[in-house]
Structure formats: structure tokens, C-alpha cells
Amino acid sequence: MTKKTALLAFIIVWIIITIIYSKYDAPADGFTLIGFPFHFYSYFSGKTTDISKMDNGFHWDYFVFDMIIATAFFTLIFLFQIFLSNFKKKNIKPS
Numbered sequence: 001m002t003k004k005t006a007l008l009a010f011i012i013v014w015i016i017i018t019i020i021y022s023k024y025d026a027p028a029d030g031f032t033l034i035g036f037p038f039h040f041y042s043y044f045s046g047k048t049t050d051i052s053k054m055d056n057g058f059h060w061d062y063f064v065f066d067m068i069i070a071t072a073f074f075t076l077i078f079l080f081q082i083f084l085s086n087f088k089k090k091n092i093k094p095s
Helices: 003-020 061-091
Strands: 031-035 039-043
Touching: 003 031
Parallel strands: none
Antiparallel strands: 031 039
């Protein structure tokens, strides 16, 4: 697997995981929360007595944390793949 293919596959998997772990309850008097592992977008459309405690909108800090975690995870997987391929090459003995 090339680096470009691995990166594309990881981005697609991250998007799918983000969609799966998101909540879309705003139309039913609840929250919409998008993001994995941190919710970087939140929206509330219900009735509340204290709107000042609502933190709606896009949160750049959580998005950056998500990207840092995703990049670190991708880097570890890619380095493990390189290590594994080098290990297999060294242990193959010609007959």
C-alpha cells in the first residue's frame, strides 16, 4: 500500500467514524454533536432557560485536537506497516 493510498483510506475511515459517532438530535429538541473523538461542532435548537451556557457552533480547538490525534494515529499505523514490511523482508530466506 502506498503512502497516498493509505492516507486516502485513513481519511475515509475517519470520516465514517465521525459520522457514526455523531448525534443528530437537534430536530427533536436535542443536540447535534459532530466529531470524533472530540465534538468539534455542536448545535442546540430546543427550548432552554439559560442560553448563555449553550456552546453552539464550530470549535476550532477541538477540531485541531481531532486532527492531531488522527495524524498521530495515521503516522503510527504507517510506521508499523513499514516496520512490518522490513521485518518480513529480513526474515525471508532464499532457498
